Amino acid sequence: MLAICFMLIGMIALGGYTRLTGSGLSIMDWRPITGMIPPLSHAEWERQFALYKTIPQYKILHDGFGLAGFQKIFWAEWIHRFWGRLMGFVLLLPLIWFAVTGVLSRRLTARLILFFVLGGLQGAIGWFMVASGFNPDSTAVAPVRLVLHLCCAFALYIAILWTALSARNPEPEFIPATPAVVRVHRLAWLVCCIVATTIIAGGFTAGTHAGFSYNTFPLMDGHLIPAGYARLHPFWLNWFQNIAAVQFDHRLLATCTAALIGGTIFLGLRTPQLGRPAQDALMLMGWMVLLQYALGVTTLLLVVPVWAGTVHQTCAALLLTTAIIVLHRLRGVGRV
Template sequence: MSTLAVSSDRTDRSTAARTGDRAVGVWLLSVAGMIFAMAVIGAITRLTESGLSIMEWAPISGTLPPLTQAEWERLFALYKTIPEYQQINRGMSLAEFKEIFWWEWIHRLWGRLIGALFAGGFLILLLRGKIRRALTPHLIAMFALGGLQGLVGWYMVASGFAERTDVSQYRLAAHLGLALLIYAYVLWVAFTLLAPAPAVSSGARGLRLGLRAFAGLLAVTILAGALVAGINAGLTYNTFPKMAGQWVPSGYWIREPTWLNPFENPAAVQFNHRVLAILTVVAALGLWLWARARPLALTARRALGLLALAATAQLGLGIWTLLWVVPVWLGAAHQAGALTLLGLTVWALTRLNPAAETRTPTQG
């Protein structure tokens, strides 16, 4: 075979690989969009106190909603057996039960749709030869994490069936944390497949380490927000910047044992989330100023600028939500803002290209 023919063959294979990567990237980006929507629906489910309305784990039969009056009555009777109904919603009508039921049903249905989109897309792209071998371990890991998320979701819901009137804030944080991990993982692979690596930036290495630390801080801040939601801490101390006229609430350490206060005391939980949110904004602005002083690719500089802008906007949205005593639409918007900020963090990480870059899913 001539040198020209070999070169042409390699070019054809490279073009086919790029085309396949784009197809896989678009598919994964659509999955990430579905996960984003799932997290927002989950926030609405929590804010409307709807999460305990379905007391059965039925992955297949639960796809359909109740179709008869008898089935509605049966599910409502199950709900009447748990503390949430007996202590908070006693006397609720069937029509009122349906209002909370639909949000939980939509939340579960959306999770099934994500699974169908992922599995269906994987099979179609695999049969069309669009998935390279190097991507397979990542896709298998995503599928496994998605299955685990379903189990963690049920584990969370089950915590509200016996003695509590809501779900455990710890299990809620675990459920959200796993969702964040899956979302960031899917986005990272999608971005590296869809967007070519930017030019090498000599000033990127330190910034990349700083941005990874920022990602950790952001994750802790969002999980602290899950604790706020889990114990309804946002419904108290609805002033800013002070809490009941104090910079640090006097009730921060009132619970015994003392070490439980940061996790179970509304005053402490809300204060911690406030401090972490402010630190997150300061860190984002610091990274942006650092980027302005370093020789970076234009895409990297813009990514960090967007990150700083989004972090500032998210803080403002959080304050607005607090001052208005957490209306459902604002709480859902605040959740969407957190996912947007995480997505921009992942994007910024893929735009920082130091001289000795690690391998990405697009390689191999």
């Protein structure tokens, strides 16, 4: 399961690369089994390329890049899909073996089967997202579907990570539920929620291409709150479709995330009852949020180069990992 967690981080990185290189729409069909075989003849490459030429993205973004250019974006998308299938095998084959030899409890077996099914569903959601990019008036996928795909990937990752950590460490270490400990525990939950919300906001920032505007920090076009924040009506529409508001919200949430993590560490380090493992995890989370914040600003100031966008997206998963490890190490609060 830990191997699958590593593979999932790799998958999130590959997803970022695929999105940022505009490769996601290059494979225009979804064949869960036979799609594993890439084009093997020149005729098949030409057929796939001819298909791709029919969608608006080709004409607007990649017009005239030739078969070699098409092959480049095709391989990015193909590897992303292939990696997904490979994860399915890495989960399924040991699962069958361990279940047959009676190593796994029924509960764990059922949970792992559920993860396998959800992994398949994530593939289907990926296709649901990609299909939205083929509409006659679009050159990219629908932001809402991008966020759906991203959120499901993170949710599945959290579930597998939690299960893996619990399998490694089945008995939580008792931590006395003093008021200070309970406060840090509650803050750790809040941190997980705000990190998740910042990630969703990051999804909309990426989906609406908001990172290509207002490339200054901390001001946006000379203002702390950009002019035109509330341009759209009804008001809530701004949070999803207005580039100024989408980017501002992501910055604001990221700043709140960093501040909340700072506060949690401050209290956590003054609460010795938490124990060393939980305090170490808090410190790791602190370093990670600093790195992620700096990467976010770098991505913005450099106008979203592929490497920075990919690393920023991947480090979001690593930040979430540290937040989950903190929560996992605090599992024993009040438990005898």
